[in-house]
Amino acid sequence: MKDIPQTVFVVDDDDAVRNSLRMLLKSAGVHAEASASAQEFLSTYEVSQPGCLVLDVRMPGMSGLEMQHELNLRGATIPVIFITGHGDIPMAVEAMQHGAFDFLQKPFRDQELLDRVQRALVRDAEYRARLRHTDRIRERLASLSPREREVLDLVTQGKANKMVAGDLGVSQRTVEIHRAHVMQKMEAGSLAELVRMMMAVSP
């Protein structure tokens, strides 16, 4: 599957700020899209779109904090960098408690914003890579037969084939065959790798 390129979404009602941020990001080689309101952004944004969001706190209509709440309800994980000219501690704390990646007060230096955007993009890419990895593991798990799944659960608990055979009431040879199938279907090179896979998808 081809990766979708990352986009920095800028949401700010101030035309001058919005355009200068878009130009700044473009000059740094970052693909950026700008919206003048929370409603405009939310009407087109899909949570599967990778990137990060630079979001003004105070906007007419839906505020930045309200938009963050709406994104959380939609299950969006996009890192949000808040920008504001009138920030205070309660506002910053609320934004961070609700999962903001950062909170930046205007005026800020261009490089300051670019550094934060880069960090946010790295975090988003890492998160989505982890998500793809766990999705692949879940797909492999779904391909196991019920008996193979039982064998997998017991061997990843550290039980030897003989014990697994005793627990399941089957021969040790049968366990060995199921175990070989599990390793093949899960694409695991070792028991340690299998355990790591199970840990990655455990709640």
Added chain:
Amino acid sequence: MNADNNGGNKRVRTIIVAGQSSERTREVLRALSGFTNVIWPTSLESALAQTGSKDAGCLVIADDLREEPIDEFLQEARELQRNLPIFVITDPDDVAEAVSAMRHGATAVIEIPPSYSALCEEVSRALQ
């Protein structure tokens, strides 16, 4: 202070205060000792040691620690107790520090001078 003050046989949870704070902050924190233990370790190391104890209910980082490496301290405290509520008391103008504290594991940041009700509400919620 006995266990009954905290609800029957429930274990008394301790508020650990790192730093000495301004007089106003100290007053508010002292008032909290009416319903739970409040301890004032003499050093950050000692505060960290107390943070790791099973009775720790929450950690309050007082406002006289601004010159200290708070972020590092916060991270260490967070590593010791992943779910421990940690409150940082700081200058009202220092939004950047508040954001940094939140990034490094603070549960909330409270402005100086902290109101008794605000701090009491946060701490009560933390100890529940």
